[in-house]
Amino acid sequence: MRAVQQEVQVEVRRGRPTRLVWRGQAYPVAQVLDWWRFGGRWWLGERPRNCYLVQAGGLTAELQHEDGLGGRWWLARVQD
Template sequence: MRSVGELIHVHVHHGQPAALYWQARRYPVNTVLDTWRWAGRWWLHDPPRDYWLLEAGITAEIYRTRTAGQLNWVLARIAD
């Protein structure tokens, strides 16, 4: 997998990612392969992150984090 680290838009349905929007393309989520929570480096006051590993035409690792009340989605890594 290669690192990306870009903010993306994610359509959520029933609390799960249903589609990713990246580089002007829509990637519908076919399968959620795994989910986990990274608690963050508490000593640096990192906010926790919720991760998903998805099959969406590409294999994508995304995470959700809340910073200053703002919910952000990041495309962490992809395998295409």
Template sequence: MRDTQELLDGVTLDAAGRPVRFRRQNRLHVVTAQIDDWRAGGRWWLDEPPRDCWLVQAGQLTVEIHHEDAPLDRWWLARVQD
């Protein structure tokens, strides 16, 4: 997997709060399998908020998606294998 750190918008969640769709480079990707999930504390020395992380399969892509807690409340693609 390679690091990418791409900000995402258009992330759709299921009832449990897991990503089921996301838009990357103007293309919609549907999550077909959730491989793993975890909670990361963030780098406190850089004042990063905690985040939820998912490793998912979306078609031919395997991606790691992160969601930062407030105040930033942003989604990004941390790593990708295509």
């Protein structure tokens, strides 16, 4: 997987990502392959986050959602 680290738009249903928009293209999430918590690098001021490994369209991608009000979604990595 290669690092991307770009903020993306994500639609959520029942607490799970269902669709992401990256580079102007929508990718429906077909399956959440894995889920985990990451505490964030507190020494850099990062918030804890939920991480999702998803199959979305032709992408296998890692999405991250920051905790808290206004938490952003990030596309952390995509399958090469």
